[in-house]
Amino acid sequence: MKLRLEALSPAEGIGIIRIDHTLRLIRPPYLSQDTPVLAEEALEDAILRHGFSASTEQFGSWEDAITFLNQQAVDVRRSLGQTIPESIIGKDILDVAPLDILNSFLDRIEQEIIPQRLFDQAEEFLLSLLASSASTRHPETGSRAVRLLQRNTNARKQSEARVSELANRDIRFPSLERHGELEESVRLAELIRRRGCVFAPAS
Numbered sequence: 001m002k003l004r005l006e007a008l009s010p011a012e013g014i015g016i017i018r019i020d021h022t023l024r025l026i027r028p029p030y031l032s033q034d035t036p037v038l039a040e041e042a043l044e045d046a047i048l049r050h051g052f053s054a055s056t057e058q059f060g061s062w063e064d065a066i067t068f069l070n071q072q073a074v075d076v077r078r079s080l081g082q083t084i085p086e087s088i089i090g091k092d093i094l095d096v097a098p099l100d101i102l103n104s105f106l107d108r109i110e111q112e113i114i115p116q117r118l119f120d121q122a123e124e125f126l127l128s129l130l131a132s133s134a135s136t137r138h139p140e141t142g143s144r145a146v147r148l149l150q151r152n153t154n155a156r157k158q159s160e161a162r163v164s165e166l167a168n169r170d171i172r173f174p175s176l177e178r179h180g181e182l183e184e185s186v187r188l189a190e191l192i193r194r195r196g197c198v199f200a201p202a203s
Contacts, residue, residue: 003059005068006043007052011117013073014163016043016052017065025166030066042166050162076116094132102134102141109148119156123149 006023008015014027016038023038046052059065094102105125113122126149129135135142 003062003065005055005057005059005065007046008055008069008072009050009052009117010072011076012159012163013069014052015055015065015069016046016166025163026062026065026069027163036166038166046166050166076118094129094134097134099138099141102129102138105129106141106144106148110151114148114152114155117155117159119152119159122152126152 002019004018006016006018012027014025017024017026017035023040023043024035025038026035047054057068059068097105106129109122109125113125126145129145130142130149135145
């Protein structure tokens with residue numbers, strides 16, 4: 001079985017995989033029941049509208065694909081973390097950092113961390129800065145941190161909505177969804193599974 005990674009969002013560990021002629025969205029926590037089937041136009045939308053990167057990676061198993069996506073997320077965080085290491089988030093360090101250093105950190109948050117969708121890292125740093133004496137020593141820096149925190153929150157919401165939009169384009173049951181019959185179909189499928197037969201027992 002060959003799986004081809006057609007597109008990915010490295011920072012989030014999300015990918016669009018082609019298996020045979022079917023496109024599937026895979027995302028953390030990588031549950032087998034949470035791999036929506038996508039139409040071909042969804043792949044184009046992911047790349048052109050939602051910031052995914054095209055890929056030609058191929059894998060022999062789902063496990064290999066998931067390992068690759070996980071590693072991509074780790075690598076992105078590690079590369080950006082070299083400039084703002086985890087230790088710098090400590091309040092004690094921020095308490096003594098000069099203004100130009102604080103501004104350089106905020107520049108990095110604004111220009112790289114948030115655009116790379118590393119929302120947790122951005123939020124942790126900004127909250128630490130606001131809790132430190134730096135925000136009172138340099139009020140303009142504190143105001144900027146508040147604005148960036150709001151931007152980070154908005155970007156997170158947009159990112160989550162983007163992934164939800166792709167996932168909601170599962171094409172396996174479109175007609176059932178249109179007619180409001182998907183839930184009933186799931187109930188019937190479970191009933192058939194329990195009986196082991198598609199026919200109702202004779203009365």
